[in-house]
Amino acid sequence: MRRMTLGNPETITKFAYNATNNGDDEVSGELDFSTLTALTECEMSASKLSSLSFLSTFPNTIIKIKCARNDFYNMSLPSSFVSYTNLRNLNLSNSGIKGTIPNLSNLTSLKAVQFEGNTTNAHVTGWRAHLKGRHSITTSYEGITAVASDFALPATITTIDLRYNGLSAAEVTKVLEACVAQSSFTTGTVDVRFQKNGGDTLNSAGTTAKDTLVARGITVEFGGVQ
Numbered sequence: 001m002r003r004m005t006l007g008n009p010e011t012i013t014k015f016a017y018n019a020t021n022n023g024d025d026e027v028s029g030e031l032d033f034s035t036l037t038a039l040t041e042c043e044m045s046a047s048k049l050s051s052l053s054f055l056s057t058f059p060n061t062i063i064k065i066k067c068a069r070n071d072f073y074n075m076s077l078p079s080s081f082v083s084y085t086n087l088r089n090l091n092l093s094n095s096g097i098k099g100t101i102p103n104l105s106n107l108t109s110l111k112a113v114q115f116e117g118n119t120t121n122a123h124v125t126g127w128r129a130h131l132k133g134r135h136s137i138t139t140s141y142e143g144i145t146a147v148a149s150d151f152a153l154p155a156t157i158t159t160i161d162l163r164y165n166g167l168s169a170a171e172v173t174k175v176l177e178a179c180v181a182q183s184s185f186t187t188g189t190v191d192v193r194f195q196k197n198g199g200d201t202l203n204s205a206g207t208t209a210k211d212t213l214v215a216r217g218i219t220v221e222f223g224g225v226q
Contacts, residue, residue, distance in 0.1 A: 052078060069094045
């Protein structure tokens with residue numbers, strides 16, 4: 001990737017770079033958004049970065065991080081997120097990330113979190129098929145396998161999409177119980193379908209949490225075999 005110089009970076013409010021679906025013109029290397037002090041949106045797809053360190057370089061003006069369909073294969077989520085108090089949408093889906101989802105309660109305006117689509121199977125198409133071929137990813141790759149022991153969500157949350165990962169029934173239960181703990185979470189969707197490691201079924205505690213959420217009017221999607 002060539003180095004690019006931006007004139008008046010303090011006036012830029014949106015960064016967007018969406019490469020072609022095969023990654024031929026991808027962004028690569030490292031990104032640092034710390035000089036874009038008015039940035040509110042970051043949108044990037046079909047690129048391959050060296051790490052996820054860019055996630056800690058945004059100014060607190062950031063509202064939307066949409067970095068879906070990138071090559072973040074085998075990269076772990078950070079152990080914590082910077083307390084972006086204006087961030088509403090966080091989307092790192094279909095990028096091959098792995099590891100543990102940290103406590104998200106410090107993202108006090110967060111409405112939607114999308115970390116789905118990190119595993120692979122015989123039926124993947126498009127960008128996920130490109131990732132599968134590029135890295136020779138096998139069906140044993142599990143993507144996100146856990147949430148932090150202190151996992152919690154902000155009161156503003158309305159959407160959680162964790163489909164196609166490797167959460168066990170116990171980890172799915174922790175997600176659902178974190179949703180229950182937010183009494184303000186009364187509308188929206190929680191999607192935890194298609195998990196490896198037994199997360200395609202619910203244990204008794206998970207069933208209780210699911211029923212509580214459904215009674216509030218929340219749609220809870222679970223089950224399905226990858």
